[in-house]
Amino acid sequence: MEEKVLTGRIYDIQGFSVQDGPGIRTTAFLKGCPLRCPWCHSPESQAFYPQLSWINMRCLGTEACDSRCIKACPKGAIELGDTRLDAKTMTDLQMVHVNRDICDNCGKCAEVCHPHALYICGEDYTVDQLVERLLQDRKFFKMGGGVTISGGECLCQVEFVVEVIKRLKEEGINIAIDTTGFAPWETVQKVLPYTDLFLYDLKHMDSEKHKQMVGVPNELILENAKKLAEVGAKMQIRIPVIPMFNNDEENIRKTAEFCKGLGDAVTVIQLLPYHNLGVTKYLRISDKPVAEATPPSDKQMQRLKSIMEEYGLPVTIH
């Protein structure tokens, strides 16, 4: 019997990924996440399976392509939708609409959509393919730059991740793992030998609130952080600042105390103010608009930063 080739499911690869760790980095985003953060700005990262996505601005109208997608769908899930005014020709273009109740993400419509208005988000890479792609950018990995493996939750595909970063480490590449921390300690341990830095999210110190908001409790996450500190790993703590959820002084102080307890392991704490740029992305994969909040003000962010700094912690606002 033929041996199954190990693959990982990727939804994006970004060069010059300046937000995801030190220096110039290329980030591979792995698909699938056990958390469901309502503020998530990459909703396409959540599901593990490949998903049919739809970008309205790319569609040239059913007239231009003779409704190829509608004809290609074996389930009849592609329907006529709204119209869009094309600025160049000042004509109304007939868009389509994906009936999510019927669509099973088979991708037949995407195969015939040349402008990629319909496309399947999530592609399987072999270890070789991903390593080769990431190494293309290696000459730019300076100033502590390198590769970041992110998600979704990349540790959900730990076997694949380990093989990839092992190979990259052999090439001398700096590795960062961007994680929610929600994985068994044994899983975290597997990536440990090849990881230079963890980008580690802390969302709320109260487990009940944590669970209410993102669907899982926080004990495992906090435990793993402590263990990482004990074994000498380096961590950038990332705190998404979400209005009406975790931006109250009490929670910020508790978070600061926790970080203080991690000692030298923490290289920096990044406060990431909530933004609503991800809102339109939800409509690419579903009909349900997402709840929007008002981004925190600069003043508020500065206040939270100075509270954390009272604990002698290095804090930046991203």
Next chain:
Amino acid sequence: MFEFKPVTPRVQAIREKYRNTRPKVDINRYRLVTEFYMNNPQLTGILKRAKNLRNLFENMPVLINENEVIVGWQGATYRCCALYPETSFNWFMKELRAGTIPKREQDPYDIDPEDEKYLLETGDFWDKNSMSAIVDEYMPRYHRDNMIGNGVLFFGAKDNCQSPVGHFVANFWNATQKGFGAIRDEARAKMAQYEEEGLIGDTIYKYNFYRAIDIVSEGIIHWSKRYARECERLAAIEENPERKKELLEMADCLDWIMEHPCRNFHDAVQCIYLYQLSMCMDGQQHGISYGRVDQYLGHYYEQDIANGTITPEYAQEIMDLFYLKVAECNKIWSEGATKSGPGYTSGQLMTLGGVDRDGNDATNPVTYMMLQSAGRLVLHDPPQALRIHDNTPDELWEAAIETTKKAGGVPTFEYDGVIIPALMKRGIPLEDARNYCLHGCVEPGVGGYEWAQPGGTGTESYLNIANAMLLAINNGINPMKFPGAPEPKQTGPATGYLYEMNSMDEVLAAVKTQFDFFCKWQCANINAWESMSSFHNPLPMVSATMEGCMESGKDVQCGGAKYNSTGNSCIGLGNVADSLNIIDYVCFKKKLATTRELYDAIMANWEGYEELRQIINGEVPRYGNGNPEADKYVDFTASTYAKAINKATGPRGGFSAGCYPVTANVIFGWFTWATPDGRKCGDPLTDGISNVQGMDKNGPVSFLNSVLNFDQTEYGNGTLCNMKFHPTALKGADGNMKLRTIMETYFQEGGMELQLNIVSSDTLRDAQKHPENYKDLVVRVAGFSAYFVEVFKGCQDDLISRTEMSM
């Protein structure tokens, strides 16, 4: 952290005047030149040009505006523009008669009614007396009879070479350190020697040259002294004692400089400005560049500071005032030409930084003063080019990045590690190559030592390789049909039609045949132009300082300079690279369409072939994404063109390949039929060495990986690589470091030049809608920067469509 300090009130006042004064045509120069040419038909060649210039030095108005310290001008009013009918004037008369000059979309000018009357009465004299008319007569016969309408070359049947010789750099070291008194004496000594010997052999040619040098040297000294007298006159009536003192110091400076070596910083700044202006007044302002300004001025500044004779603040103020004088310079272009160089630009490029002749870092305090002036004044002119090398100080990187954030594309970044080897490939020894500067837009050359003529004849120096590729698949026939034009005929070699080709090798062979043919004729036509330009339009004012000319007794255009070359530039590199890949992928590899179908689609301008076009735009891997498969043909395209150009020679020396379309990619696009890369007829061609607009989707690292696929040291005449970054991607000091790292990596891997716009597309779109809120938004267009709101809409759209690199 490099900080921009506030400017002094008088500098602020002049800057406001600059931004609020609409340029106007001034006919003083025109009148003097027209009368001189009408009255002196017996004068020809170099003596005519020398005496014409002397006439200007003696009779042009002497204008000193309020608060100026650095003075000199080519007209009677602030920010006016002189006319240069000797090069070409038909376009001007046509626009004047149509009444469009004051109301055209791009760069309008006012004209006084009585001036307009004089122009209408006399302007037709130039129809048969301009360089352009002469060049038309001397165009090679084969070209005239067989090649008109090819769409690859800009040379046509009539009105060729409307631009003057430009894009050159004189020797400012000789101007400041030697002075024109010494140069005049040298010329006179040579003349006396030849008279003594009896003008034997060919010395009569040299004798005529030295006569011209004597005339222009005397002339420029006289001109400077006229300004000195005007300063004294103004001082006599000045009530403010401080300004009175300043005017007298200016008079002392102007009395001394030009004749003698400069004594201090103020002398040197005034000297380089006035010398540059004299060349503009003689030969038009067409990208005549300053060269290494920090290297001319640095030692004077350091000496004055050490002596305590100047304060850093006053020196910086002089620098600001100098910059504002250069910014004030503008020349009227034809309405068509404004589309390739919009924004009242005269392109007087300055170079800073780099290494010295021994290879050591040459940064000095003036290097920083230049960035300070450009940044704090938010000026698009003068353009600046920063030479980067492996030991460029961190502080200079920082200052340059902060400056480019304030004024888009100022400075550009040029890499010594690629440019110096490129210059050595054209025969320049290491020590001199290290002394290079940038000419005009982005063209490297050893200013003051080399007559690089990098801009060649002006617009004609562009070669539309996208169209050459179209001819390659259409049997040598340009498919572009203009309304009312005769049926297209064969103007290039008969290389067959795409549907007759059975393999990629056949396609490539056809492309190479067309490239070779058109490069040959491009150089032939430029040589025809040079044969006339060197006789009718020599440049003794430049030759007076240019290394080699005084020794050889020859004008720069006759090969007198120490080094010689002629530049060229291709347009459409990305279109050709993508088109070839698409033919290969669609017709041969994946067989998604036959060569017949693809050919028919192109000839139909994609009408009725939308599906095929969608496949090409959506599915085929494209140049610019770091995909080795898609980047396969960029090296073939770049090297086929470069080899054909680099092997050609002219009367003075070799040709040199480049790729910097400025905004000519937009203009040439209007006249280029649909191309295999999915581009429709009329859409812009690619910018610089970039990919097809909007086709790079993987960010800056992948983009640069693609661009690095060809050998830029073969492009001795310069490459241009525009990048637009979203400001949020580069926030703070960390952002600066990341930007620097990406640039350094590009350079060390073989990149020559980078220019940046750090502005979001949203901002640019908003500026289109509300220009009143963005009066000072400076953006990099191509070889120069401009105020965004002052460039025409097509160019604005092109800027917006360049992919924005963010996180």
